[in-house]
Amino acid sequence: MEQKENIIELRHITKTFEDGFHAVSDFNLEVKRGEFVTFLGPSGCGKTTTLRMIAGFDIPTEGEILLNGKPITKLPPNKRPINTVFQRYALFPHMNIFENIAFGLKQKKVPDHVIEKKVKKVLELVDLEGFEKRRVSTLSGGQQQRVAIARAVVNEPEILLLDEPLGALDLKMRKEMQLELKAMHKELGITFIYVTHDQEEALTMSDKIVVMSEGKTQQIGTPEDIYNEPKNAFVADFIGESNIFNGIMTGRLKARFCGGEFACVDDVEEGTHITAVVRPEDVILTAPEDGTIRGVVTSVIFKGMHYEIAVESGKNEMVVQSVKAAKPGELVGMKVDPDNIHIMIAEDHTNIFAVEINKSHRLEYNGTVLDTSLTKIIRGSRRSEDGTLLDAAGEEIDPRRIRVIAAIGPGDIKLTDHQDEGLVQGYISNLIYKGDHYSYVIHTDMGQDFVVNDEYLWNMDDQVGLIMPVEKMTFSVKR
Numbered sequence: 001m002e003q004k005e006n007i008i009e010l011r012h013i014t015k016t017f018e019d020g021f022h023a024v025s026d027f028n029l030e031v032k033r034g035e036f037v038t039f040l041g042p043s044g045c046g047k048t049t050t051l052r053m054i055a056g057f058d059i060p061t062e063g064e065i066l067l068n069g070k071p072i073t074k075l076p077p078n079k080r081p082i083n084t085v086f087q088r089y090a091l092f093p094h095m096n097i098f099e100n101i102a103f104g105l106k107q108k109k110v111p112d113h114v115i116e117k118k119v120k121k122v123l124e125l126v127d128l129e130g131f132e133k134r135r136v137s138t139l140s141g142g143q144q145q146r147v148a149i150a151r152a153v154v155n156e157p158e159i160l161l162l163d164e165p166l167g168a169l170d171l172k173m174r175k176e177m178q179l180e181l182k183a184m185h186k187e188l189g190i191t192f193i194y195v196t197h198d199q200e201e202a203l204t205m206s207d208k209i210v211v212m213s214e215g216k217t218q219q220i221g222t223p224e225d226i227y228n229e230p231k232n233a234f235v236a237d238f239i240g241e242s243n244i245f246n247g248i249m250t251g252r253l254k255a256r257f258c259g260g261e262f263a264c265v266d267d268v269e270e271g272t273h274i275t276a277v278v279r280p281e282d283v284i285l286t287a288p289e290d291g292t293i294r295g296v297v298t299s300v301i302f303k304g305m306h307y308e309i310a311v312e313s314g315k316n317e318m319v320v321q322s323v324k325a326a327k328p329g330e331l332v333g334m335k336v337d338p339d340n341i342h343i344m345i346a347e348d349h350t351n352i353f354a355v356e357i358n359k360s361h362r363l364e365y366n367g368t369v370l371d372t373s374l375t376k377i378i379r380g381s382r383r384s385e386d387g388t389l390l391d392a393a394g395e396e397i398d399p400r401r402i403r404v405i406a407a408i409g410p411g412d413i414k415l416t417d418h419q420d421e422g423l424v425q426g427y428i429s430n431l432i433y434k435g436d437h438y439s440y441v442i443h444t445d446m447g448q449d450f451v452v453n454d455e456y457l458w459n460m461d462d463q464v465g466l467i468m469p470v471e472k473m474t475f476s477v478k479r
């Protein structure tokens with residue numbers, strides 16, 4: 001295949017708002033002509049801000065944007081061959097469909113007969129032939145969004161930006177429109193830059209996905225790259241269901257996590273702290289005596305094509321996808337092909353752990369209620385009057401169907417010999433002097449190892465409590 005040139009390049013883009021907030025930091029991206037690129041990340045991670053800088057509605061604080069190799073960083077929006085479709089359709093309610101679509105062309109003084117031809121063509125493209133005279137209020141949400149797309153496409157942009165364009169549609173309509181948009185992308189042959197917080201949508205539609213978190217790119221790659229080779233725990237957790245464990249390399253091609261020692265194919269040095277990721281579909285259920293680890297089935301949910309089975313193994317939980325059912329309370333064995341164990345070096349030794357949601361919908365770890373709430377950690381969410389949890393799009397979130405993962409850095413945990421003051425207790429199982437501090441591994445009562453940096457010397461096997469302030473934790477929510 002011929003190597004296509006970059007249509008858009010973002011170089012070291014940073015956006016700091018007046019209040020000092022860094023919405024986007026050192027963002028680098030190359031988009032090839034004709035590509036379908038998707039920005040994927042949780043609400044608030046800077047997707048819209050980045051798109052607005054590409055469109056010209058916002059100017060980067062630092063960095064450069066190139067269009068076809070030429071800088072356009074400060075070029076006004078109407079001078080860029082770029083059009084945007086927003087989540088809210090923003091159609092003119094007092095105009096009919098024809099007038100809505102023709103609006104931009106009329107402004108540009110395009111002759112009437114040309115406008116008529118162009119509008120007819122884009123109406124065909126979005127499957128709304130003959131809708132010219134209809135009023136906006138008579139259209140369904142899906143149809144209105146098609147008009148919004150037609151209105152952007154009629155200007156024949158080189159690049160179409162789409163900011164969560166399907167976010168306001170119901171699931172069925174969203175699935176339909178995903179397919180239509182993909183077909184449209186093919187037919188038009190232009191570059192699409194698409195924004196979504198829905199990983200499934202990103203995986204099905206894109207040539208290239210940019211996973212974002214807190215204003216930074218976490219990984220850029222094809223859907224397959226991102227799904228099969230997540231670069232860090234954030235990506236692994238955000239993309240698809242994953243079992244994530246802290247662990248340690250115990251030998252050549254051997255890793256200990258989730259209470260067992262597994263053979264793996266990643267050649268990582270013995271003693272290295274790792275994060276191991278195992279997809280639920282890669283866990284094989286066996287007779288108890290045949291598994292690398294054993295556990296007790298705690299829940300079984302039928303998902304149509306397979307069962308989703310949760311297994312408690314010591315203090316760890318493994319989620320398993322299986323075509324065969326299991327019974328709650330049943331003792332099972334579990335093994336994983338070495339190929340299917342994904343080892344990441346825990347470079348910064350961030351501790352990642354699952355937090356529970358208790359019956360009153362409070363977050364809990366090791367029996368202690370954490371001083372935060374679901375609405376605080378799910379960006380844009382709120383409670384309705386009857387207490388139902390709603391996401392930013394107003395859709396109901398069932399707290400029983402989400403998983404909350406907390407992360408805390410090794411420098412943000414304090415050790416205390418007043419064990420009860422800790423959120424969790426354990427003993428020192430490893431220590432390394434790092435020049436100006438010690439790095440400890442604490443094997444906790446929760447069965448999980450935590451890495452803690454501390455300037456004080458503790459001894460091997462000392463019993464300690466781990467003080468972990470909630471304000472130092474970051475949470476990610478998996479729906």
Ligand code: ADP
Pocket residue numbers: 017018019021022023041042043044045046047048049050
């Ligand atoms: P996303 O589209 O990924 O949900 P945004 O790009 O809209 O995220 O916002 C990223 C962050 O920047 C958010 O925390 C948001 O509150 C903040 N932000 C956006 N616009 C402004 C602004 N004009 N001033 C200050 N902060 C802003």
Ligand code: MG
Pocket residue numbers: 044047048049163
């Ligand atoms: Mg947004």
